[in-house]
Amino acid sequence: MKTLLLTRRFPDATIAAAQALFDVTIRDRTDGLSVEDAATALQSFDAILCTLGDRFSDMAFAVPDKRCGMIGSFGVGFNHIDVAAAQAAGIHVSNTPDVLTDATADLAMTLILMTARRAGEGERLVRSGGWDGWHPTQMLGTHVTGKRIGIIGMGRIGQAVARRAHFGFGMKVIYFNRSPKDVDFPARQVDDLHGLMSQADIVVVTVPGGGANTHLVDAAALGQMTDGAVFVNIARGDVVDEAAMIAELARGRISAGLDVYDKEPMVPDALKVLENVVLLPHLGSAALETREAMGQMALDNIVAWAEGRPLPQALWTV
Ligand code: DGY
Numbered sequence: 001m002k003t004l005l006l007t008r009r010f011p012d013a014t015i016a017a018a019q020a021l022f023d024v025t026i027r028d029r030t031d032g033l034s035v036e037d038a039a040t041a042l043q044s045f046d047a048i049l050c051t052l053g054d055r056f057s058d059m060a061f062a063v064p065d066k067r068c069g070m071i072g073s074f075g076v077g078f079n080h081i082d083v084a085a086a087q088a089a090g091i092h093v094s095n096t097p098d099v100l101t102d103a104t105a106d107l108a109m110t111l112i113l114m115t116a117r118r119a120g121e122g123e124r125l126v127r128s129g130g131w132d133g134w135h136p137t138q139m140l141g142t143h144v145t146g147k148r149i150g151i152i153g154m155g156r157i158g159q160a161v162a163r164r165a166h167f168g169f170g171m172k173v174i175y176f177n178r179s180p181k182d183v184d185f186p187a188r189q190v191d192d193l194h195g196l197m198s199q200a201d202i203v204v205v206t207v208p209g210g211g212a213n214t215h216l217v218d219a220a221a222l223g224q225m226t227d228g229a230v231f232v233n234i235a236r237g238d239v240v241d242e243a244a245m246i247a248e249l250a251r252g253r254i255s256a257g258l259d260v261y262d263k264e265p266m267v268p269d270a271l272k273v274l275e276n277v278v279l280l281p282h283l284g285s286a287a288l289e290t291r292e293a294m295g296q297m298a299l300d301n302i303v304a305w306a307e308g309r310p311l312p313q314a315l316w317t318v
Pocket residue numbers: 052074075076077078100235282283284285286
């Protein structure tokens with residue numbers, strides 16, 4: 001039986017399915033593998049079921065005497081794995097697209113509504129005991145229905161957000177995407193990011209993290225946003241210049257709904273003290289059915305590798 005490391009406690013269904021097929025070791029911790037631990041794992045197990053926060057960098061893959069032939073990553077984003085280094089080492093890698101698209105798009109809508117309607121602030125007010133009753137000008141937010149939404153990255157999740165915005169909230173959709181996209185609902189592609197930032201009432205970031213997308217949304221881009229606009233990030237923290245975003249939020253001109261941060265789980269105090277920002281702990285795919293589907297997809301890939309078949313969700317192919 002092949003050995004399989006689970007780098008976290010995954011859903012019970014995932015663990016049970018894994019244990020039926022592999023000799024499983026569970027690392028029962030919530031933090032990610034360090035580069036050193038990732039390297040050791042590559043030397044110690046035939047296959048690894050990992051997730052974001054596990055640091056499979058080029059340094060980890062440089063370790064000698066690797067035993068691992070397959071990394072199944074739980075999640076669609078894979079900026080925690082140096083896929084080129086894995087490929088050079090002959091280690092197969094897969095991710096879990098599609099199964100979390102709806103859950104993540106739903107979370108984007110949650111953040112849009114919470115931020116525009118000041119729901120986090122309102123919840124804090126009620127819990128603090130400081131609410132003195134309804135009055136006509138209390139905690140006025142921004143109307144969402146019919147506004148213009150700007151999507152950065154029109155991939156699967158971007159399109160799912162756009163659909164919800166268009167069909168559910170009657171929003172006009174504009175988007176910035178490096179390549180042209182053919183979508184089956186009304187949406188206008190904008191050629192440059194600054195154009196999108198300056199025209200949208202609500203901006204949602206859905207591009208993958210790392211590489212050329214690092215700090216794609218910088219101070220200049222944030223400065224283009226109109227007064228009262230809402231900025232939402234459900235992608236990866238490094239896509240946004242976090243310091244510049246905090247400075248822009250501190251001016252009070254825009255508000256933000258964030259699910260991701262540059263150095264998770266560290267969230268800067270300068271962000272936590274601001275009332276015009278909703279902060280969630282990376283909940284994008286955090287629904288039980290979704291996480292079980294992600295676990296099953298990751299395992300399906302590991303099984304395909306174990307049986308010598310092509311991976312259904314391969315991140316590199318021969
Ligand atoms: C992913 O799959 O990349 C998400 O960020 C996890 O929720």
